[in-house]
Amino acid sequence: MAEKNTLGCQKIPMAKIENEDDFYSSFSNRRETLYKKASDMIGKYDIDVGITIFSPSDNPFSFFHPTIDVVVDRFFSPYT
Template structure:
């Protein structure tokens, strides 16, 4: 039992996935993973990144930051400064990314607050329902008042 590895840690042999649907799903997941990793690197280190990949159906996909021109110019001429237009476009793109990160962080905070509020309200609702059920049970099992006696 101690020698058993979890499924997530096992090596998968490199082989073509024969099932078309599984191959497309795997491609999509890997593409999303690459984009997500690239986005994290951009957020942490403010890098220039370019990714070009081709799907199993030969459809091209790309991801560039800050711009296609800035990444290609930097790749072709790593020791030269970017042109003024590329520099301004890259700066504008970086500013937009920073603004979106701030908005996303604000959204995450409000989303978590709403979730906490919903959990809190749900617990109050459950407590009230339980108390109401206890009161109803208590009322039905308690002795009834004596009938009205006119004498």
């Protein structure tokens, strides 16, 4: 068997991202990944999802399925 030329999956230590451009870029990538995973869960399990996150510059981003009213009503209604 041939020897691998790559290092494979490496563990990255948790550290604050100091470069501001990298920080915003990382946030955008993580936000898109979170939205994609939520969309996949909606398609696979037919669930109601609500996500609200704030960017490093305090801009709000939200994702609700099917609507914000349905998700909030479901959250505050007692379990039946």
